[in-house]
Amino acid sequence: MAIVQVHDKQFKTYISNEAIQQRVAALGQQISADYEGKNPLLIGILNGSFVFAADLFRNISTAAEISFIKLASYKGTSSTGNVITAIGMEESVTDRHVIIVEDIVDTGKTLHAFLPDIIQRQPASLSIACFLSKPEALQYDISTKYIGFEIPNNFVVGYGLDYDGLGRNLPDLYTLVND
Ligand code: IMP
Numbered sequence: 001m002a003i004v005q006v007h008d009k010q011f012k013t014y015i016s017n018e019a020i021q022q023r024v025a026a027l028g029q030q031i032s033a034d035y036e037g038k039n040p041l042l043i044g045i046l047n048g049s050f051v052f053a054a055d056l057f058r059n060i061s062t063a064a065e066i067s068f069i070k071l072a073s074y075k076g077t078s079s080t081g082n083v084i085t086a087i088g089m090e091e092s093v094t095d096r097h098v099i100i101v102e103d104i105v106d107t108g109k110t111l112h113a114f115l116p117d118i119i120q121r122q123p124a125s126l127s128i129a130c131f132l133s134k135p136e137a138l139q140y141d142i143s144t145k146y147i148g149f150e151i152p153n154n155f156v157v158g159y160g161l162d163y164d165g166l167g168r169n170l171p172d173l174y175t176l177v178n179d
Pocket of ligand 1: 156157
């Protein structure tokens with residue numbers, strides 16, 4: 001087991017890159033079968049999803065497109081709470097089969113706040129693919145069709161996920177020592 005130091009914390013190997021690649025290949029096959037002939041548009045949410053999105057996209061064997069956006073949060077009305085909107089959404093999603101690609105669904109708050117933005121653009125269909133999901137942490141009704149791994153409610157880094165900016169370039173996934 002490898003230990004890495006990221007800022008002030010120690011992390012240990014949790015899921016090897018080999019196991020990740022196997023799982024991502026299976027997800028790619030599943031998406032290829034489900035979206036055959038539909039030219040799906042994958043929308044990766046930056047920064048965290050870029051590693052997963054690249055690997056997933058290379059494992060899709062049917063025609064598909066990919067684009068990336070950043071999310072910005074601003075205060076909505078008291079009924080809408082925080083609204084999250086997309087920056088860099090150049091592609092039209094209207095009438096497209098959209099797959100949102102996320103690194104991790106933790107509480108689900110980000111997607112819960114952002115999905116109305118996508119839905120009002122009237123895609124032909126909408127699904128979510130995430131590398132990780134923490135079911136114990138989920139606080140919103142988010143239905144994620146494609147999940148790489150379900151993990152316990154512990155903090156992880158690597159494979160695109162960071163701890164305060166660092167750790168994204170680690171090929172394996174790591175979890176906190178002592179968690
Ligand atoms: P949510 O809105 O609570 O679902 O949080 C989603 C975002 O929080 C993800 O896109 C990540 O950027 C970040 N996040 C949540 N859990 C972790 C973790 O264990 N490691 C690194 N980032 C995380």
